[in-house]
Amino acid sequence: MYTDETQQNFIISVFPTRASMPDVIFFDNNCNLRRHLEKRAEDVREHFEHTTLVVDAFHWAGKHQQGSDEYCSKFCNPASYPDLYDETKPDKWLFNSSVCEQTNAWVRKFAAQTREMTAVRFEFFLDEVIKAHNEHITVELHRGQHFPHQIPASALE
Template structure:
């Protein structure tokens, strides 16, 4: 009983419990990956009815189905939908200051060594992270990883299904983010990105072989170091980073 009580505070015990609950709740075959994004459902058609006004006129009323928004077609004012300007609808804004990059994206091995780095200019887009991973492990002599831990792998895993290069690679969320940042009600994340789904990551006692948060710990150090390089020119920044 004492051992059982201590296991409840272990991350691996919690993740295994969540995985079992997700299997019972969603009843989804783990070998069948859904093609739809989590939270999306099939399109529901609108209900169309035709009404006569007693004078021989017929009008159509549309009742929006679940998941769509808007008003009935006969209630729309044409002035509310002006045509697009020939010059487009892009508003140009003046930039009088310097532009800063969004972040430095790193690939870190379980031992803590930074394997690759890339500069994200607009945002940390999941698609760009997948491009970084593919390019970093496609150089001559490189071997594809067996597992990739990423805090947004629930989104990256769905996009990676379209690329055969990622087939056979385990993609799950690191333990800390999975416990504290990802919703239990997120079906795709709970079913396909739970680290407990891969028993080869744990020993016989339920302890993790690797520190799945090593990238976050490295980023904490890198964040303090990179502030020194903020005032450098692009060439020097790339050299010292």
């Protein structure tokens, strides 16, 4: 984010319609985001109405111990949402909620190549490298009969 964009505005810019909003958003600061949204105008609250805001499992285990924040424990604990894990194996999540942390670690591998780049070149490089990486991951997912969700363009209008 380049300016004073809040997390709320960033999410709305990525998912501009209610139909485009995901069912779940994992974010390490979702407790504060959820508190913030409760104080916003009705149209903003309605935009997030059908989206569950939870802290990713990695951050929950390390920074949000059960009981340390009653509000967060009640609304943002990933273990409180059975749809997110295999009920027969409660420690088996149905998807990787720490993918952002892993992606950041992957991007850091390019630090030496990008250190001297201007902002414009860096953004171009990052855009292209992430696009190529995503295409590779999508091919691998399809080979394994897994199909990543794609938002139809009509939902973004």
